Amino acid sequence: STPFLKNKRIGIYEHSSAGRDLYKPLFIALGAEVVSLGRSDNFVPIDTEAVSKEDREKARSWAKEFDLDAIFSTDGDGDRPLIADEAGEWLRGDILGLLCSLALDAEAVAIPVSCNSIISSGRFFKHVKLTKIGSPYVIEAFNELSRSYSRIVGFEANGGFLLGSDICINEQNLHALPTRDAVLPAIMLLYKSRNTSISALVNELPTRYTHSDRLQGITTDKSQSLISMGRENLSNLLSYIGLENEGAISTDMTDGMRITLRDGCIVHLRASGNAPELRCYAEANLLNRAQDLVNTT
Structure with a gap:
């Protein structure tokens, strides 16, 4: 049979990724014409959840210059994927995870x-389990899901993707891999x-758009006291973060404080697990x- 990437041009943004020498032969074997991009002998920090303005501009320019169908990259240690479409627009990691899960015909999904x-709207999967942020929590949820479902996956907003069960595709058995895999979501997206x-x-x-950022230099204690303020008196917290006119209809304390506003938008505050910073996530029907x-928060 013809390799499914025949007539596709894939750019690989190699930078200093630990797996950069593996990717080109892999995509060539699947039939693609491959263009190597941006290789560097110095470490290049790539945050797959907050792609820099420079990397966004590079991708758009490469997509145009080389007439690419997609660009594939990863973070520095090669376990989180970063994929751009034919216009060089990087996909958010959770959208990549969703499309990969649909391509794998997953029944149940664990996500932060x-x-x-x-x-988690109920239109894509039989069951979605929401966890705290971090792959260990996603992996932990697989135990619960495996009691009721046989095709299980998990993924994160940073693009990390985990296979929670064996899955048969094209009569081939793909074994469970409960550790982050950058290549599987890329291959499944390109196949789809x-x-x-x-x-x-x-x-x-x-x-539905998501956006996130972080305030550095905020100690865990300071972050926790902010969240405690919200637990005790939500309107005080909304005033403190400049959202006093919004009004909240519900809160979720799974990890930090996730506030659903009157207009359906979401603001989520939590202390980072590995740095002195406060993370803020938001979701709305419009990107801006x-x-x-x-930015207000």
Whole structure:
């Protein structure tokens, strides 16, 4: 049979990724024409959850210059994927995870509570388990899901993807891999978009945007006291973060404080687990509204 990436041009943003020498032969074996991009002998920090302005501009320019169907990259140690569509627009990690899960025909999904709420809306999977943020919590949820479901996956907003059960695809058995895998979501997305474009797949999804940022130099104690303020008196917290006119309809304390506002937008505050910083996530039907919520907060 013809390799499914025949006639596709894939750019690989190699930078200093630990796995950079593995990717080109892999995509060539699947039939793609491959263009190597941005290789560096110095360490390049890539945050897959907050792609830098420079990397966003690079991707758009490469997509145009080399007429690419997609760009594949990873973070520095090669376990979190970063994939751009044919226009060089990087996909958010949770949207990539959603499309990969659909391509794998998953029944049940474990995701952190910070992921886009369209995933847990009930329209895509039999069951979605929301966890605290971090892959150990996603992996822990697999035990519970495996009691009731046989095709199980998990993923994170940073693109990390984990296979929670064996899954049969094209009569081949893909064994469970409960550790982050950057290549599987890329391959499944490219397979799913083989007769269309990546942007067309994204545009078929309900329109819901997420945005996140962090305030550095905020101690865990300071972050926790802010969240405690919200627990005791939510309107005080909303005033403190500049959202006194918004009004809240519900809160979720799975990990930090996730507030659903009157207009359906979401603001989520939590202390980072590995640095002295306060993280803020927002979700809205318009991208600039999600960005404004983060910037205001």
